[in-house]
Amino acid sequence: MPEPQKELLIEVEEYLKSGIHIGTKFKNKYMQDFIYKVRPDGLSIMNLETIDERLRIMIDFLSRYAPEEILVVSRRENSHRAVKLMSKLTGIRAIAGRYPPGTLTNPALSTFTEAKVVFVTDPWPDKNAVIDAYKVGIPIVALCDTCLLYTSPSPRD
Numbered sequence: 001m002p003e004p005q006k007e008l009l010i011e012v013e014e015y016l017k018s019g020i021h022i023g024t025k026f027k028n029k030y031m032q033d034f035i036y037k038v039r040p041d042g043l044s045i046m047n048l049e050t051i052d053e054r055l056r057i058m059i060d061f062l063s064r065y066a067p068e069e070i071l072v073v074s075r076r077e078n079s080h081r082a083v084k085l086m087s088k089l090t091g092i093r094a095i096a097g098r099y100p101p102g103t104l105t106n107p108a109l110s111t112f113t114e115a116k117v118v119f120v121t122d123p124w125p126d127k128n129a130v131i132d133a134y135k136v137g138i139p140i141v142a143l144c145d146t147c148l149l150y151t152s153p154s155p156r157d
Contacts, residue, residue: 008052015048031144058141067091071115073099075125104132
């Protein structure tokens with residue numbers, strides 16, 4: 001007897017409308033578990049059930065923190081509006097745009113912020129926030145596509 005399908009956080013149609021299932025033509029071994037199939041033109045299609053499962057894990061993890069303990073960082077323009085709305089609705093602090101290096105590590109800066117968790121919308125363009133969080137031992141949550149380029153938060157990179 002086939003296993004019943006798990007209920008997703010939102011309807012499949014909503015996921016599809018958002019484009020969350022579209023990856024890139026580039027992929028690496030770290031993201032292989034998230035790829036459902038590769039189209040004939042080389043574009044990766046993400047596995048919605050795996051994405052939904054990871055979103056649940058992320059939601060559970062972030063829900064353990066008060067909004068003022070979370071910092072969301074997004075350098076990508078296509079997520080600025082969403083990050084600002086998330087901040088407005090939840091009280092989570094957000095940096096939409098260029099992340100000033102040292103924001104989490106240098107108390108002498110006017111932009112200095114203390115956070116207990118950092119959430120980045122893409123670890124490559126948000127790598128300065130990832131490096132700062134790593135330096136001070138703050139957990140990092142990141143959204144990724146099929147081509148996760150930035151795999152090490154080492155300050156030497």
